[in-house]
Amino acid sequence: MSAIKGHEILLCDLDAFFASVEQRDHPEYREKPVIVGGRPDQRGVVAACSYEARKYGVHSGMPISRAEKLCPDAVFLPVDIERYRCVSAEVFAIYERFTAQIEKVSIDEAYLALPAEKGFETARKIRKTVKQELGLPISAGVSVNKLLAKMACELAKPDGIKMLRPEDVPKEIWRLPVKELPGVGPHTEKKLKQAGIKTIGQLAKFPKNRIIKMLGSVGESLHEFANGIDTREIETEQEPKSIGEETTFPKDVYDREKALTTLLKLTEQVGYRLRRKKLMGRTVTIKIRFGDFRTITRSRTLEEAVDADGTIYRIARELFLSNCGKPPWRLVGVQVSNLDKGSYEQVSLFSSIEKKERQLSKVIDEIRERYGRDAVKRATLISRKESSEQKRL
DNA sequence: AGAAAGCGTCTCCCCCAA
DNA sequence: CTAGTTGGGGGAGACGCT
Numbered sequence: 001m002s003a004i005k006g007h008e009i010l011l012c013d014l015d016a017f018f019a020s021v022e023q024r025d026h027p028e029y030r031e032k033p034v035i036v037g038g039r040p041d042q043r044g045v046v047a048a049c050s051y052e053a054r055k056y057g058v059h060s061g062m063p064i065s066r067a068e069k070l071c072p073d074a075v076f077l078p079v080d081i082e083r084y085r086c087v088s089a090e091v092f093a094i095y096e097r098f099t100a101q102i103e104k105v106s107i108d109e110a111y112l113a114l115p116a117e118k119g120f121e122t123a124r125k126i127r128k129t130v131k132q133e134l135g136l137p138i139s140a141g142v143s144v145n146k147l148l149a150k151m152a153c154e155l156a157k158p159d160g161i162k163m164l165r166p167e168d169v170p171k172e173i174w175r176l177p178v179k180e181l182p183g184v185g186p187h188t189e190k191k192l193k194q195a196g197i198k199t200i201g202q203l204a205k206f207p208k209n210r211i212i213k214m215l216g217s218v219g220e221s222l223h224e225f226a227n228g229i230d231t232r233e234i235e236t237e238q239e240p241k242s243i244g245e246e247t248t249f250p251k252d253v254y255d256r257e258k259a260l261t262t263l264l265k266l267t268e269q270v271g272y273r274l275r276r277k278k279l280m281g282r283t284v285t286i287k288i289r290f291g292d293f294r295t296i297t298r299s300r301t302l303e304e305a306v307d308a309d310g311t312i313y314r315i316a317r318e319l320f321l322s323n324c325g326k327p328p329w330r331l332v333g334v335q336v337s338n339l340d341k342g343s344y345e346q347v348s349l350f351s352s353i354e355k356k357e358r359q360l361s362k363v364i365d366e367i368r369e370r371y372g373r374d375a376v377k378r379a380t381l382i383s384r385k386e387s388s389e390q391k392r393l
Numbered sequence: 394a395g396a397a398a399g400c401g402t403c404t405c406c407c408c409c410a411a
Numbered sequence: 412c413t414a415g416t417t418g419g420g421g422g423a424g425a426c427g428c429t
Contacts, residue, residue, distance in 0.1 A: 044399095064398095079398090182427090182428095183426090183427075184427090300422095301420080338421095
């Protein structure tokens with residue numbers, strides 16, 4: 001039942017993280033509903049909201065426009081992800097004082113492994129330290145595996161702590177609706193409901209093979225989760241599998257050049273992030289969301305891993321042009337996957353054109369780091385000569 | 394009825410080779 | 412020779428989370 005024998009698992013989760021940081025740094029926002037989300041004037045959804053805002057029925061993922069109707073007096077703030085990342089790093093530095101076994105789940109959430117019997121006491125200390133040193137509310141769940149630690153934390157929120165033993169599962173977990181189970185989103189919830197399954201307890205007692213028939217391999221883990229069984233280990237070092245960026249236009253776009261310019265900008269940011277992490281990737285994927293919300297992705301996998309803006313953009317551009325269909329476009333995105341750390345330094349592998357592209361990207365990185373993002377600009381269009389040269393790659 | 398971000402990962406399906 | 416199996420890789424979309 002336990003992921004690691006003789007260990008306890010902690011799940012630490014900062015409460016309403018983005019909103020809490022804002023309330024901490026702006027005392028005037030405290031006790032008020034705070035809604036952090038996409039820029040107020042543009043289209044967007046709620047990324048985080050304070051507990052005061054939740055009272056009005058606001059929750060993450062909700063369109064900002066709807067949140068405004070539910071809670072017009074709320075403080076609406078843009079997502080300042082840079083700052084939340086800094087604060088998050090400070091929180092993780094506190095975790096480090098207690099254990100090296102830390103798995104980062106997201107910006108505000110981490111699993112920690114601790115020796116048996118130490119879990120609850122450590123969770124208590126972590127919460128106290130985070131509150132004292134950083135002034136942030138944080139909840140913690142303690143149990144024998146990840147799933148139960150997570151569920152314990154959900155029950156502890158907000159600003160609480162809870163220990164859950166496997167024998168508590170029937171009493172404490174089974175009464176909850178299935179959507180409370182991690183991994184059950186709206187789609188899975190609907191499928192389960194069609195089978196008459198509404199609570200975690202009903203799922204736990206349902207024949208496992210029928211759940212698997214309904215949900216495939218996810219069904220198997222969900223059924224085990226419902227019974228408090230989870231064999232996942234703590235993964236302290238997880239390499240990213242993809243790096244991508246996407247953006248929704250403030251207004252639907254009909255102009256192809258405008259869409260391409262945006263795609264270039266996104267590509268440059270993705271390329272920059274790759275190079276900073278010394279990663280390269282073999283698969284380039286673009287994403288297009290049309291005016292009617294229909295969304296497609298199209299990808300191409302290359303012979304060699306790439307990290308140069310020019311190279312990535314050339315592929316992205318081709319993919320866009322051959323798949324863009326009819327405007328309007330609502331969103332475009334670009335992603336590089338099939339990542340590989342090894343190839344970054346292996347200069348000899350690259351053709352001379354690719355070497356030049358990589359050099360150019362790195363020079364641009366330096367200029368931008370010194371003089372700012374707008375110091376250099378790349379042309380969207382690729383000259384005929386250049387593109388025919390590239391085809392020989 | 395109308396509005397719906399920006400990440401990232403996982404799963405399913407297909408094709409190919411053995 | 413044909414059909415089925417398996418495993419890997421690629422592509423597309425589903426899905427979940429903050």
